[in-house]
Amino acid sequence: MSVIEHEPSGMADKGLKGGSLGLVAVIVIGVASTAPGYSLAASVGFVTDSVAEKAPFIILFAFVPMACIAAAFYYLNKADPDCGTNFTWGVRSFGPKAGWIAGWGCIVADLVIMPNLAGISGQYLVLLFDESAADNIWLTTFIGILFILAMTWICWKGIEMSARSQVLLLSTELIVLAVFAVIALSKSFGDGITRTFNDVEYSSVKPSLSWMSPSGISASSITAGLVVAVFIYWGWDTCVSVNEEAKDSATTPGRAAVLSTLILLAIYLVVTYGAVSLLGPQFVTDNADEALFQLGKAALPDWMVKLLVISILTSAAASCQTTILPATRTMLSMGSHGAAPPKLAQIDRKRLTPDFSTWLFGVGSIAWYLLLVIISNNTDTDAYSASIAAVGMAIAVYYGLSGISCIVYYRRFLTKTAKNFFLIGVLPGFGGVVLLYVFCKTVWDSRNAEYGYGTLFGVGTVLVIGTLLLVVGVPLMLWCSRRYPLFFTYRPDPADLVKDPNQADTLAAPLGTYTRSNPTGAGAGKDV
Amino acid sequence: MAVQLVVGVGGDSGGTEAARFAATVAAATQGSLVLVFGYEVSPMGPRGGALEDEIEAIGIEITDAVKAQLAASHPGLAVDVELVRDRPVESLIQVALTRGADAIVVGHGGRGPMRGALLGSITYEIVHRSPVPVVVVPEPDEE
Numbered sequence: 055m056s057v058i059e060h061e062p063s064g065m066a067d068k069g070l071k072g073g074s075l076g077l078v079a080v081i082v083i084g085v086a087s088t089a090p091g092y093s094l095a096a097s098v099g100f101v102t103d104s105v106a107e108k109a110p111f112i113i114l115f116a117f118v119p120m121a122c123i124a125a126a127f128y129y130l131n132k133a134d135p136d137c138g139t140n141f142t143w144g145v146r147s148f149g150p151k152a153g154w155i156a157g158w159g160c161i162v163a164d165l166v167i168m169p170n171l172a173g174i175s176g177q178y179l180v181l182l183f184d185e186s187a188a189d190n191i192w193l194t195t196f197i198g199i200l201f202i203l204a205m206t207w208i209c210w211k212g213i214e215m216s217a218r219s220q221v222l223l224l225s226t227e228l229i230v231l232a233v234f235a236v237i238a239l240s241k242s243f244g245d246g247i248t249r250t251f252n253d254v255e256y257s258s259v260k261p262s263l264s265w266m267s268p269s270g271i272s273a274s275s276i277t278a279g280l281v282v283a284v285f286i287y288w289g290w291d292t293c294v295s296v297n298e299e300a301k302d303s304a305t306t307p308g309r310a311a312v313l314s315t316l317i318l319l320a321i322y323l324v325v326t327y328g329a330v331s332l333l334g335p336q337f338v339t340d341n342a343d344e345a346l347f348q349l350g351k352a353a354l355p356d357w358m359v360k361l362l363v364i365s366i367l368t369s370a371a372a373s374c375q376t377t378i379l380p381a382t383r384t385m386l387s388m389g390s391h392g393a394a395p396p397k398l399a400q401i402d403r404k405r406l407t408p409d410f411s412t413w414l415f416g417v418g419s420i421a422w423y424l425l426l427v428i429i430s431n432n433t434d435t436d437a438y439s440a441s442i443a444a445v446g447m448a449i450a451v452y453y454g455l456s457g458i459s460c461i462v463y464y465r466r467f468l469t470k471t472a473k474n475f476f477l478i479g480v481l482p483g484f485g486g487v488v489l490l491y492v493f494c495k496t497v498w499d500s501r502n503a504e505y506g507y508g509t510l511f512g513v514g515t516v517l518v519i520g521t522l523l524l525v526v527g528v529p530l531m532l533w534c535s536r537r538y539p540l541f542f543t544y545r546p547d548p549a550d551l552v553k554d555p556n557q558a559d560t561l562a563a564p565l566g567t568y569t570r571s572n573p574t575g576a577g578a579g580k581d582v
Numbered sequence: 583m584a585v586q587l588v589v590g591v592g593g594d595s596g597g598t599e600a601a602r603f604a605a606t607v608a609a610a611t612q613g614s615l616v617l618v619f620g621y622e623v624s625p626m627g628p629r630g631g632a633l634e635d636e637i638e639a640i641g642i643e644i645t646d647a648v649k650a651q652l653a654a655s656h657p658g659l660a661v662d663v664e665l666v667r668d669r670p671v672e673s674l675i676q677v678a679l680t681r682g683a684d685a686i687v688v689g690h691g692g693r694g695p696m697r698g699a700l701l702g703s704i705t706y707e708i709v710h711r712s713p714v715p716v717v718v719v720p721e722p723d724e725e
Contacts, residue, residue: 083625083626087626131630134631135629135630135631136628136630136631136632137623137627137628137629137630137631137632137633137634138628138631138632139628142631212624214622214624372626375624375626375627376626376627378627379624379626379627379628380627380628382627383627383628383629383633386632386633386636387631387632387633390632390633390635390636391632399632399636401636401637401640403592403640403643403644404592404593404594404596405594406592406621406623406637406640408633408636
């Protein structure tokens with residue numbers, strides 16, 4: 055905990071001071087914000103669609119680049135722990151234009167995810183009451199919109215669940231998922247079961263360790279799977295960046311990161327194994343939209359299916375928070391640093407949340423969601439499903455950029471020690487390159503109709519959805535550069551003025567210290 | 583005897599009535615006041631930098647306004663201000679303990695008991711957790 059004396063300076067030191075979160079709290083935040091139940095419900099079907107029974111491999115493999123990027127986040131956060139993350143780090147590494155686009159990329163990634171969150175929530179909420187109505191697209195869309203509104207309202211109100219309710223919800227979620235996995239696996243390892251669903255007969259497949267090896271899958275299938283699967287670790291990085299608030303910040307963060315990672319990997323792995331084996335991979339593929347629900351029905355008693363659905367719903371709510379908050383905080387940071395309209399940085403005096411940004415993002419998400427649903431319903435193009443496949447593209451591009459930012463920013467220190475070389479260079483670089491490769495490969499593979507989901511303007515839908523909003527950022531950036539010229543005179547931090555991330559004092563000079571007319575920041579921003 | 587009181591300001595209830603009440607008591611006993619503005623940014627997203635700077639600016643603005651009001655109504659009363667980066671309840675208790683305050687004074691807005699229990703009302707929590715006496719002052723509804 056830190057106490058800031060109002061007088062004399064008012065604005066004491068920037069950044070967070072160590073202090074209030076214990077080990078369990080940090081783990082709970084890390085796991086809950088990754089939203090395992092929802093992540094699995096949303097992606098296990100689409101991953102299996104790409105690689106069939108090799109889904110466990112993809113689930114494990116997707117973690118590698120995300121973990122590498124977490125190292126980049128960790129080190130960049132040391133230089134500038136700003137809620138604008140990629141935006142501020144982008145400015146410091148590459149300059150204002152690239153930083154602006156990196157910030158936009160983060161907002162867009164969040165925006166692209168919202169319809170999926172809303173859609174899954176709508177669908178599962180309907181499934182809870184009346185299974186036959188879950189195919190009614192207008193009903194689920196209506197509920198999905200209400201869901202977005204509710205979550206936006208919660209983020210605007212700044213409502214926090216008490217630690218106890220959060221632990222309760224998360225443990226229910228994990229227990230239900232674990233029970234599902236154990237029952238499913240014991241059935242598929244045992245005599246197996248057979249079910250007829252929509253006139254197709256599916257039966258159990260014996261799980262095999264080879265499902266964790268990449269042998270026999272094409273590079274295109276791997277990237278198609280990866281671009282969906284990177285999404286399941288989205289939010290995990292919060293656990294790493296939340297570090298500095300841990301009670302004992304020397305050991306808690308490290309331990310929390312390791313423990314939350316193990317919990318996540320274990321639950322993802324056993325549930326994926328259970329899902330793929332219970333009625334075979336084909337069943338998961340054929341029912342990609344609601345795979346977990348249908349499998350739950352085949353494996354679990356009725357009341358537990360309801361609990362599973364409820365867990366997925368609460369998990370979707372947590373995921374929604376971890377999607378809205380980064381987006382609105384990036385908007386706030388951009389507004390506050392003078393890169394975009396200052397209105398974006400407006401904060402509600404009572405609730406202490408960025409009200410304008412929050413509602414703008416909420417309304418934007420609903421508009422984007424409606425657009426996708428309307429296109430899907432009136433054309434042969436399944437824009438809505440394509441957006442699920444495209445989510446990873448947005449994540450890949452902005453996470454990939456952070457990896458590269460880290461190397462560029464700390465270039466002076468890379469070769470100082472072997473530890474630096476590995477943690478600041480190799481890991482972020484590898485993560486960045488893999489994610490940017492996944493992005494480029496998806497762009498190439500999805501350019502035409504063969505990728506699935508139809509076409510828009512003669513181009514593959516996934517490509518259009520995955521890049522459309524990103525491209526819109528360029529004219530917006532140019533508009534801002536005309537309106538807010540000062541920000542666009544900022545220069546990247548000079549390499550020789552970047553501080554050693556392994557020393558006690560790691561904070562960089564305030565954003566805007568280095569400008570075109572004053573590239574070395576001489577005399578400016580000497581921490582007041 | 584000189585009574586030292588810690589007053590929570592900002593948030594849903596505002597705390598202006600609480601501050602006025604506390605000032606009356608403190609002034610009558612030649613005591614002093616500490617205005618506390620506690621805030622914690624949700625850890626479900628990235629924090630720090632611009633966000634906390636903006637919130638801090640609001641905290642300063644709110645505490646300055648209350649301080650100015652008290653200076654007008656109770657001239658000569660010693661009023662300190664602390665901005666704390668933690669949950670409001672933790673902030674109040676921590677400041678009360680480090681300062682050795684006699685009591686904590688908080689305002690109470692129009693939240694119903696049910697909502698308070700679900701969402702963790704500050705008033706409810708501090709009454710149950712504070713190691714020093716707590717005074718709850720009704721605040722008029724602003725909205």
